Amino acid sequence: xxxxxxxxxxxxxxxxxxxxxxxxxxxxxxxxxxxxxxxxxxxxxxxxxxxxxxxxxxxxxxxxxxxxxxxxxxxxxxxxxxxxxxxxxxxxxxxxxxxxxxxxxxxx
Numbered sequence: 001x002x003x004x005x006x007x008x009x010x011x012x013x014x015x016x017x018x019x020x021x022x023x024x025x026x027x028x029x030x031x032x033x034x035x036x037x038x039x040x041x042x043x044x045x046x047x048x049x050x051x052x053x054x055x056x057x058x059x060x061x062x063x064x065x066x067x068x069x070x071x072x073x074x075x076x077x078x079x080x081x082x083x084x085x086x087x088x089x090x091x092x093x094x095x096x097x098x099x100x101x102x103x104x105x106x107x108x
Contacts, residue, residue, distance in 0.1 A: 015039040021046045025053030025070060037063060051089050051098075061105030071098040 006014060015021060021040045027033040029052050040046060046065045053070040060068050071089075073079045074097050082092060092098050 011036070012039055016041050019044055023048050023065075025050035028052060028055070037065075040064075057103035057105070061103070066105050068103045069101070071100045073097060074099055 015036065016039055018041065021036070021044050023033060023036050023046070025048060027036055027048075033048075037046070045067070047067045047069070048060060048065045049067075049069040051071050053068055054072055055068075055070075057068050071093075073092075079087075079092055079097050082095075082097075089098075093100075
């Protein structure tokens, strides 16, 4: 347990009781998003957030994700070169190389 968090093994006990489910984009990378979405309660507001949450919003809204907060890369070649040198999200953002967005779909 970290701070006020719960271990991931408790997700099936906690998620079905939540009115709102906030998922980080890393769930798309580590292939757990389908399991998390399957556990949510009917009518729960679902948010997908983080730099790795970048995807075509209508597809994600079609999965029942109500709000998506992410960022898109403005200059891919520049970003790739900076990433090779060890740059992170904060530096890329400060350099104006990211476009941050929020996309809201219908809330049931």
